[in-house]
Amino acid sequence: MKKTISIVGLFFSCAVFAQDRPKVLGVAHMAVYVKNLAKTRQFYEEMLGFGEPFTLPNKDKSGTRIVFIKVNDKQYFEIFNEKDRGEGQLNHISFYVDSADRAYAFFKAHGIEVMGDTGQVGKGQTGNKNFNVKDPDGHIVEIVEYQPDSWTAREAGKFMPSTRISDHIMHVGVLVGDLDKSMAFYHGLLGFTEFWRGSGSPKSLSWVNMKVPEGDDYLEFMLYNKIPEPDGRGTKNHASLTILDADKALEEIKRRAAKIGYTREIVIQTGVNRKRQINLYDPDGTRIELMEPNTVDGKPAPSSAAPPPHPTAN
Secondary structure, three states, X not given: OOOOOOHHHHHOOHHHHHHHOOOEEEEEEEEEEOOOHHHXXXXXXXXXXXXXXXXXXXXXXXXXXXXXXXXXXXXXXXXXXXXOOOOOOEEEEEEEEOOHHHHHHHHHHOOOOOOOOOOOOEEOOOOOEEEXXXXXXXXXXXXXXXXXXXXXXXXXOOOOOOOOOOOOEEEEEEEEOOXXXXXXXXXXXXXXXXXXXXXXXXXXXXXXEEEOOOOOOEEEEEEOXXXXXXXXXXXXXEEEEEOOOHHHHHHHHHHHHHHHOOOOXXXXXXXXXXXXXXXXXXXXXXXXXXXXXXXXXXXXXXXOOOOOOOOEOO
């Protein structure tokens, strides 16, 4: 009989789970589907200034399937040059851990299905150990352990040009329908820690920020009353890049935008979290948020006490 876990059981078993829990060290990458690879490369490489260390071909070798856009030695964007699954632009999110084998055993022990399970952790085409699970909202979550003989290790210190608008993915955000289930998975099971809640309206909670247990990166729950249509999910399913000075970033981004024909409005805004940010969108509508790490006055933004929304079916 397949072992399952209850939401209540997860919350009250944290101390037991922690004994075997793998160390989740940070955000590894966000992977998105794109329709026009040339335009997408322009956005990530010419406008955001990132390097492209390697690509992976289609199975029939007819062209490029995945492009890797490097942010730093441990963080990437993965660009999937193929048709999406009908669920919007997001392919998956990924976190890196100290031991993929221990993470695999941990998930299996607590009744979490490993996608395409072969009975052991394999290596991806980049040479890193990895496997996939699904969170309560069906988002694919890749667990990766970087290997010393992998492509990423061989390219350490390379493909990080001075043109990079940022050198760090601060967080990734994904749509979350049932806050309790997501808290059970990410906090109760994996040990992520909530540190801030925000609301666009006092009537309903909008965001919950969850920090990885052994690092400073975080996952942002993007709550909703009604899930957006697939083509409109790119604003919610997003990545946030750290910038130190929004004014300097704005000036540089506007200059680069003119060169590649980017026509969306580019402005500095102050979010509910009281941090200055610039919202950009890749050619398929995936939002890339450039955000300063500190609030405008150095004081923390208060958390919202608004109740979570109760999503309705489309």
